[in-house]
Amino acid sequence: MGKLIILGTTIGNVEDISIRALRHIFESQVVLAEDTRVFIKFKNILKDRYLDTLESLEINIDTKQNIHSYREQNHDRVVKDILEQLKDEDVAIATDAGMPGISDPGFKLIRDVIEAGFEIDVVPGPTAVTSAFVLSGLPTDYYSFVGFLPRKKSKIQKLLDNYNLEQTSLIVYESPFRVIKSLEILKELYGDDLSVSAVGEITKKFQRVERGKVAEVISNFRKQAPKGEWVIVIRKL
Known part of the structure; x- marks a missing residue:
């Protein structure tokens, strides 16, 4: 067998x-x-x-x-x-x-x-989830991974209502076409103090990491558009 x-x-x-x-x-x-x-x-x-x-x-x-x-x-x-x-x-x-x-x-x-x-x-092999998480610099005591976020704000809010972001780091996947929009929704839901780490093209030649408050990360993406697949980590500190 x-x-x-x-x-x-x-x-x-x-x-x-x-x-x-x-x-x-x-x-x-x-x-x-x-x-x-x-x-x-x-x-x-x-x-x-x-x-x-x-x-x-x-x-x-x-x-x-x-x-x-x-x-x-x-x-x-x-x-x-x-x-x-x-x-x-x-x-x-x-x-x-x-x-x-x-x-x-x-x-x-x-x-x-x-x-x-x-x-x-x-x-065992590498996963973007854990690799991006340890790169984030955000607390690793408790965390949850929820895959790709829904597209609608109401569905994102319904999903995230299950998590206390002051106690848990949340990890999500996002496409390059949705990164800015999703971050804008997260900013509306949690305010300017939301801490964010976004990692794109992880382990590849053009790996990119953006860390900071959500508004700062959005601003950086507007200056240089995201490419490739992204892992986003968020936490209320």
Whole structure:
């Protein structure tokens, strides 16, 4: 009987890849990839850059692999086949970047695999959530991650009413097209004293960090527009 391998990869910098991840990326016979093209490209980049390392670790780079697309949208159609494969062999799941299940495909499959009685293992990898949080300089005693914010102010307020920002740091994801608008809504809800840290393109060449009160961060974004995906941390200090 096989097990499901939750395969954490990198979030932008390929040098963050782990040895365990390399082994599963190249030696897993069945891989569920969010986008098969992205996975194959990533695998080729690793092979080109770390061929000597792969050989010294005796990782078989020529393993014949069945790479299938797995997304939340096709879960119901493919889950039965995945469970059948697990009866005979391990299956690895990887997303385009980071950790499956964290604002990426994975939760439904993990849930169903557990319910079906199969083992699960995890290959830890970096996540934008924790990386941006420790970069923020905001208190790390208590925190909550809520994924992407709703678009409407009323829904944002309803969501955030569940949290006391004087006691909890809140972490959210945001697209470059919504960063300023979302920060403006947060300013309206919590006032000028709201402390903010926003991290974009994390671990990549053009990583950018903006810290300060919410009005200051908004002003900085108006001077230099945000690019790429962003992680925003907020706290009332």
